[in-house]
Amino acid sequence: MSLSARRRPAVDEETKRPRWRGVVSPGMAVAIPVLVFLVAVHVYSNELLLVDMAIYIALAQGINIIYGFTGYLPFGYFGFFGVGAYVAGYGIVHLGLSGPLAALLGGLGGVVVGAVMLPLFRLKGAYFALTTLAVGEALYAIVSNPSLTSVTNGPYGLNLAAVYSSGWSFGMAVGLAAISILAVVLIKNSRYGMTLRAIRDDPYSASMAGINVARDRFYAWLIAAAIAGVGGAIYGWAISVFYPQDVFDVTVSVFAIVFALFGGIGTIWGPTLGAAVLYAVYNVVGVSNPQYFQLIYGLVIVLLVLFAPRGLAGIARYLHEHRPFVRSST
Amino acid sequence: MTVNSQIRTPLLQIADLVTRFGKFRALDGVSVEVGESQAIGLVGPNGSGKTTLVNTVCGLYPSASGSIHFAGTNLTGKRADIIAKAGINRTFQISKPFASLTVRENVEVAAHHARHPRDVDEVLEQTDLASHSRASASNLTAAQQKRLDLARALVMSPRLLFIDELAAGLTPNELQDVAAMLRNLVNDGVSLVVVEHLMGFLEQVVDGVYVLTAGQVIFRGPLRDALADDRVQEVFLGRNDSARS
Numbered sequence A: 001m002s003l004s005a006r007r008r009p010a011v012d013e014e015t016k017r018p019r020w021r022g023v024v025s026p027g028m029a030v031a032i033p034v035l036v037f038l039v040a041v042h043v044y045s046n047e048l049l050l051v052d053m054a055i056y057i058a059l060a061q062g063i064n065i066i067y068g069f070t071g072y073l074p075f076g077y078f079g080f081f082g083v084g085a086y087v088a089g090y091g092i093v094h095l096g097l098s099g100p101l102a103a104l105l106g107g108l109g110g111v112v113v114g115a116v117m118l119p120l121f122r123l124k125g126a127y128f129a130l131t132t133l134a135v136g137e138a139l140y141a142i143v144s145n146p147s148l149t150s151v152t153n154g155p156y157g158l159n160l161a162a163v164y165s166s167g168w169s170f171g172m173a174v175g176l177a178a179i180s181i182l183a184v185v186l187i188k189n190s191r192y193g194m195t196l197r198a199i200r201d202d203p204y205s206a207s208m209a210g211i212n213v214a215r216d217r218f219y220a221w222l223i224a225a226a227i228a229g230v231g232g233a234i235y236g237w238a239i240s241v242f243y244p245q246d247v248f249d250v251t252v253s254v255f256a257i258v259f260a261l262f263g264g265i266g267t268i269w270g271p272t273l274g275a276a277v278l279y280a281v282y283n284v285v286g287v288s289n290p291q292y293f294q295l296i297y298g299l300v301i302v303l304l305v306l307f308a309p310r311g312l313a314g315i316a317r318y319l320h321e322h323r324p325f326v327r328s329s330t
Numbered sequence B: 001m002t003v004n005s006q007i008r009t010p011l012l013q014i015a016d017l018v019t020r021f022g023k024f025r026a027l028d029g030v031s032v033e034v035g036e037s038q039a040i041g042l043v044g045p046n047g048s049g050k051t052t053l054v055n056t057v058c059g060l061y062p063s064a065s066g067s068i069h070f071a072g073t074n075l076t077g078k079r080a081d082i083i084a085k086a087g088i089n090r091t092f093q094i095s096k097p098f099a100s101l102t103v104r105e106n107v108e109v110a111a112h113h114a115r116h117p118r119d120v121d122e123v124l125e126q127t128d129l130a131s132h133s134r135a136s137a138s139n140l141t142a143a144q145q146k147r148l149d150l151a152r153a154l155v156m157s158p159r160l161l162f163i164d165e166l167a168a169g170l171t172p173n174e175l176q177d178v179a180a181m182l183r184n185l186v187n188d189g190v191s192l193v194v195v196e197h198l199m200g201f202l203e204q205v206v207d208g209v210y211v212l213t214a215g216q217v218i219f220r221g222p223l224r225d226a227l228a229d230d231r232v233q234e235v236f237l238g239r240n241d242s243a244r245s
């Protein structure tokens, strides 16, 4: 049996992890999506759809960071997105900032809102998820309030057409997706990632291991908030005219969460693939009746959380480990 | 030799500690002192508050009143990570490994956050987990998971360790090994508070015991004296037997 003896088992006996995981290098997780986007923009005419898809990849990775690594699911994630769009819009309209600078300012806006929401981490599971939702809705109510028209332009939205630049906003969206994936790669392979997983597995044990649980969770939250803030800023810039309900839209949260869960949270590729596949499906089938998609995606969240918490990546691993035939290496 | 006579400046001084769950006082004014390099046993019937004492000192539950001083610092009401960094650590009655990490990573993550980390491999060796270091913590047996709790605590170079029922379910041979390992820790200068139901095991490890019942200390002193004490017997043997005295 010299042939089979030479073949390395596909699954590491001790860790039970398939060996191919080490083969696709983490750098590819960033490089491949970027290349796909750069090619796609030349062969596919709907550039705004590509911008949206890149932003959703970033948002799904943001959810991956906060939910996948800490176990906190923020339904109100769209709040950061909306604040990012508005802070950037304010910077463009009132401070005369360029789009890219305004996008960074939008990220800062997300971080500030994230910092204000720190006390919510005392809440558990569903309470946290729902309270962030309430905060997102509250932010919408404030921004769209007619009495604040002089600051936010109230219900009338913002017009950023003066700084519109399709090339730049596309580049920024793809850049944001790349940075978000890179953030996940770095977190996953770092001490910080190990710390976050320890916190998610057992917060009290983690604190007895010397981990400042609240602080380290909070950093992950701020990273996720920054991603959504920049995402909202780029989105607003790319569509150039938007109303409060366009950016403070719970659909943004639902989509980002479904995409991340569907692909597989806690993994590097999962949220990227989940966003690419499901957002494409949505655009082929769903745009004409978006209300059904909210319903369907809501159901998908429930089913995934209950039956396939590791998403596509988990299913792929399961099939790999339980495959009926092992291909011979010869 | 009583528990008292060994203490000059107690390393850990718990005074009048009260822990409430609603109206129920799970700890009802508990005072415990542990000296440097001293091992004490914490015994008492089920539900007497042993684990609650560990949980309160180690920052999981807030105390309603009382104080906890350790090595000259007031740790009352401090966060668990601060308590751990101050040099107190623990194992769990029901172990709590980081299930998504490997055995080695479980210990590494504690080493990363320790003020004075020990060598990870040495600790794995010491707790007899070296051969499992790459296995997922969730694949360990219950006894191995308890040793992993211990390894995670030890890598942080604690000065005081709470051991909550490490011996339960072990074979006599394993018991011997664990007792020897704990004794070695004490010889290396670590203080121990050992929660245990097995008296034979305790006898090999501790210098004295506290007997807890209904959240109160009813006896402190050598284990032998405890076993001969009328009140202690009453508590352990139940009401029926108390009629005999």
Ligand SMILES: Nc1ncnc2c1ncn2[C@@H]1O[C@H](COP(=O)(O)OP(=O)(O)OP(=O)(O)O)[C@@H](O)[C@H]1O
Pocket (backbone or CB within 6 Å): B021, B026, B044, B045, B046, B047, B048, B049, B050, B051, B052, B053, B093
């Ligand atoms: N988190 C909690 N919430 C409510 N009551 C609790 C909690 N933890 C412990 N108790 C109660 O406090 C009392 C003491 O429990 P504890 O676990 O400290 O006992 P123990 O001495 O460790 O018992 P055992 O020998 O069974 O481990 C029990 O009545 C228990 O029901």
Ligand SMILES: [Mg+2]
Pocket (backbone or CB within 6 Å): B050, B051, B052, B093
């Ligand atoms: Mg107990």
